[in-house]
Amino acid sequence: MAAPTAAARGARAPARPAGRRPAGHRPAGHRRHRLDRTLSPYLYLSPFFLVFGVFGLFPMLYTGYVSFTGWRADRPGSAGDWVGFENYRKLLDDPFFWNAVKNTLGIGVLATVPQLLLALGLAHLLNYRMRGRTLLRLGVLLPNVTSVAAVTLIFVQLFGRDFGLVNWFLSLFGVDHVDWQAGTLSSWTAIAAIVTWRWTGYNALLYLAAMQTVPFELYEAAALDGASRWRQFRSITIPMLRPTILFTVIVSTIGALQLFGEPMLFSQQQDPTTGGSQHQFQTLALYSYNQFWGRFKYGYGAAISWAMFLLIVLVAAVNFLAARRMRGVE
Amino acid sequence: MPVSLPRTGPRGRLLATSALLVLALTAVTSCSSSGGSSSADEDPNAKITLTVNLFSDFGYADLYKEYEQAHPNITIKENRADMGAHHQNLHAHLLAGSGTADIEAIEIGQVAGFQPEAGKFVNFLDNGVSKDQWVPSKTAPASSPDGKVLFGLGTDMGGMALCYRSDLFKAAGLPTDREQVAALMKDWPSYLAAGKQFLSASPNKDVRWFDSGGNLFTSILAQAPQGVYDADGKVVVTSNPAVKQSFDLVAGAIKDGESAGIQAFTPAWDTGFQKSQFATVACPAWMSYEFKANPPADGGKWDIARIPGGGGNWGGSYLSVPKSGKHTKAAAELAKWLTAPAQEARLFKEKGYFPSDQELWTQPDIAEHTDPLFNDAPTGKIFSQSARDLSPQPLGAHGAEIGTAIGNALTSIEQGKADPDGAWKQALKDVDNIVN
Numbered sequence: 001m002a003a004p005t006a007a008a009r010g011a012r013a014p015a016r017p018a019g020r021r022p023a024g025h026r027p028a029g030h031r032r033h034r035l036d037r038t039l040s041p042y043l044y045l046s047p048f049f050l051v052f053g054v055f056g057l058f059p060m061l062y063t064g065y066v067s068f069t070g071w072r073a074d075r076p077g078s079a080g081d082w083v084g085f086e087n088y089r090k091l092l093d094d095p096f097f098w099n100a101v102k103n104t105l106g107i108g109v110l111a112t113v114p115q116l117l118l119a120l121g122l123a124h125l126l127n128y129r130m131r132g133r134t135l136l137r138l139g140v141l142l143p144n145v146t147s148v149a150a151v152t153l154i155f156v157q158l159f160g161r162d163f164g165l166v167n168w169f170l171s172l173f174g175v176d177h178v179d180w181q182a183g184t185l186s187s188w189t190a191i192a193a194i195v196t197w198r199w200t201g202y203n204a205l206l207y208l209a210a211m212q213t214v215p216f217e218l219y220e221a222a223a224l225d226g227a228s229r230w231r232q233f234r235s236i237t238i239p240m241l242r243p244t245i246l247f248t249v250i251v252s253t254i255g256a257l258q259l260f261g262e263p264m265l266f267s268q269q270q271d272p273t274t275g276g277s278q279h280q281f282q283t284l285a286l287y288s289y290n291q292f293w294g295r296f297k298y299g300y301g302a303a304i305s306w307a308m309f310l311l312i313v314l315v316a317a318v319n320f321l322a323a324r325r326m327r328g329v330e
Numbered sequence: 331m332p333v334s335l336p337r338t339g340p341r342g343r344l345l346a347t348s349a350l351l352v353l354a355l356t357a358v359t360s361c362s363s364s365g366g367s368s369s370a371d372e373d374p375n376a377k378i379t380l381t382v383n384l385f386s387d388f389g390y391a392d393l394y395k396e397y398e399q400a401h402p403n404i405t406i407k408e409n410r411a412d413m414g415a416h417h418q419n420l421h422a423h424l425l426a427g428s429g430t431a432d433i434e435a436i437e438i439g440q441v442a443g444f445q446p447e448a449g450k451f452v453n454f455l456d457n458g459v460s461k462d463q464w465v466p467s468k469t470a471p472a473s474s475p476d477g478k479v480l481f482g483l484g485t486d487m488g489g490m491a492l493c494y495r496s497d498l499f500k501a502a503g504l505p506t507d508r509e510q511v512a513a514l515m516k517d518w519p520s521y522l523a524a525g526k527q528f529l530s531a532s533p534n535k536d537v538r539w540f541d542s543g544g545n546l547f548t549s550i551l552a553q554a555p556q557g558v559y560d561a562d563g564k565v566v567v568t569s570n571p572a573v574k575q576s577f578d579l580v581a582g583a584i585k586d587g588e589s590a591g592i593q594a595f596t597p598a599w600d601t602g603f604q605k606s607q608f609a610t611v612a613c614p615a616w617m618s619y620e621f622k623a624n625p626p627a628d629g630g631k632w633d634i635a636r637i638p639g640g641g642g643n644w645g646g647s648y649l650s651v652p653k654s655g656k657h658t659k660a661a662a663e664l665a666k667w668l669t670a671p672a673q674e675a676r677l678f679k680e681k682g683y684f685p686s687d688q689e690l691w692t693q694p695d696i697a698e699h700t701d702p703l704f705n706d707a708p709t710g711k712i713f714s715q716s717a718r719d720l721s722p723q724p725l726g727a728h729g730a731e732i733g734t735a736i737g738n739a740l741t742s743i744e745q746g747k748a749d750p751d752g753a754w755k756q757a758l759k760d761v762d763n764i765v766n
Binding site for chain 2: 073074076094095096156157160161162163179181182183268269270271272273274277278280293294295296
């Protein structure tokens with residue numbers, strides 16, 4: 001980290017105004033060296049900003065522009081029609097949009113909460129000394145490296161209505177066949193299960209890394225005081241992990257709000273972007289895609305994308321503030 | 331804010347650096363704007379690869395081999411995507427002006443959506459194609475509104491028929507002879523009445539009468555003179571009584587338990603074929619592929635009869651050549667060859683895809699063709715009869731999506747999520763969301 005020296009330099013700089021420095025005093029080689037030192041960090045960083053500019057910033061700004069137009073494919077020549085906030089106004093009383101908001105938040109909660117709790121428990125177990133620890137630790141990441149498409153296709157089979165494994169298992173306990181696609185809560189549960197399966201291990205590794213930084217003496221002292229494992233977990237691990245938990249909560253929330261592949265592939269309708277026969281699991285990302293590429297309403301689809309972006313910023317901010325408040329209470 | 335970069339240089343340097351970044355950025359973006367090369371003055375013997383983007387198996391593998399042998403400088407590469415994704419990609423690539431394949435297939439339900447972009451495709455009328463090869467109902471949707479541009483060459487079409495399980499019919503005491511079956515089910519109400527009879531008499535109570543309400547709705551509405559669009563391109567879902575009548579007919583059948591409620595073209599549907607979950611399927615010619623791929627596990631036999639209610643078309647496709655492709659001239663030649671009557675006839679006899687080239691319908695080897703898959707049924711006669719009886723419906727840009735929305739509403743009845751009234755209202759909301 002170069003921060004401390006830089007800060008020190010920055011603090012000293014105003015004491016010696018640049019203009020007063022006698023020119024041509026230093027040898028040329030030194031100047032080249034200085035030029036190199038100034039410029040090279042920018043050059044090292046430039047690939048990221050170039051890629052981000054081309055594939056991140058530009059599309060985002062252009063989408064923003066498109067969202068203010070009435071552009072749609074079935075009206076030739078409508079590309080430049082400036083409609084101002086009309087698309088956003090239309091969003092406010094679009095029942096499909098609010099349905100998508102509800103679905104996104106619902107699936108998000110169903111997927112994120114169990115996922116993080118499971119990850120925490122899993123990380124705690126992985127933190128024990130045991131044989132083949134490294135292998136097990138790597139193993140929990142495996143679900144994450146498999147492709148969404150492959151995972152979802154398998155889960156679709158598992159959650160099949162007539163010949164699915166989950167229904168067969170439930171039938172052992174006398175539960176009737178569940179049509180997972182049909183119901184709102186059942187479809188949310190199935191999709192949340194896919195998300196949880198994929199991301200639990202990933203979060204567990206983050207927690208594990210954080211757990212490794214907790215000073216061992218704390219546990220030793222607690223053990224001497226007669227604290228149980230559970231007590232140690234609650235009173236030492238969790239408080240020490242708080243910043244990491246905050247981080248994972250925000251990252252998973254953002255991920256959940258952008259949920260796209262899982263509901264798209266889970267859908268068995270002819271048009272998978274509708275998210276079920278009555279839009280039971282049409283998320284915001286799916287609805288945006290549905291309007292943009294399914295209905296070719298470019299302006300409106302872009303407006304949904306931007307509304308989604310604003311919603312993510314809002315939810316992340318609320319999350320962040322709530323988490324800070326919690327720490328304040330402590 | 332703590333700044334972690336050395337703050338030594340004057341401001342001008344920072345500006346210079348950002349200028350450099352901007353320069354590099356424009357360099358990157360300008361690289362990507364190389365358009366399609368002009369293929370007019372291309373060496374006809376240069377080695378080229380033609381790409382063909384399809385959305386399902388068109389049965390072309392053998393034809394490619396033959397074409398490559400006759401044209402040693404040409405290699406053909408085929409890509410397939412899901413039907414919805416395929417058309418979305420094509421729209422996106424036309425919009426971007428690059429990224430299209432040399433040949434792109436377009437499905438008939440989607441073709442009207444490409445009419446405003448007719449200028450972005452090669453005009454086959456300038457490439458020695460005569461419209462007379464097809465009936466007007468096939469060429470009109472793939473033409474510009476003024477008829478001066480033909481951007482799609484007709485491949486197959488979906489003359490319709492009814493596929494039925496003769497073994498299950500026999501067990502339920504229904505006739506098994508295809509003439510008698512057709513006589514028993516002259517129209518859709520008598521088809522559904524036979525379904526009730528089947529359900530009460532069939533020894534196997536797990537078998538339903540048909541696969542899905544959405545599919546049945548498509549087949550019934552396909553026979554009306556008008557579907558969801560009128561000739562002026564207006565959406566007539568509410569004002570065309572045929573739409574609601576077809577919906578009510580199917581909704582009633584679902585209430586009677588005749589539908590297996592399995593979404594067509596899904597893995598569950600394939601399983602449905604294998605596990606004999608339904609006794610009849612409305613089947614356009616191109617669907618015979620599904621029957622071949624998923625034979626019933628219990629050894630049951632499919633047979634084929636005339637469709638209740640007469641003609642009607644469901645599906646069928648076109649080949650198009652976007653101008654943004656790399657080798658438009660060679661691609662147009664290949665598309666013409668693939669859709670020429672000789673090749674179309676072969677595809678029907680070998681793969682079951684019924685040709686849209688009209689003179690083939692009366693050719694003896696087509697009209698008298700029988701299919702061992704369907705108990706040697708005279709498929710040639712059935713499909714060409716159906717194609718001749720067909721009265722073409724006006725098509726519109728969102729026809730496919732509107733059909734899907736109404737199909738979804740019927741699915742929600744099957745799933746017990748809605749009653750017919752609620753489902754219809756939901757469908758209208760969806761249609762409104764699609765159109766406006």
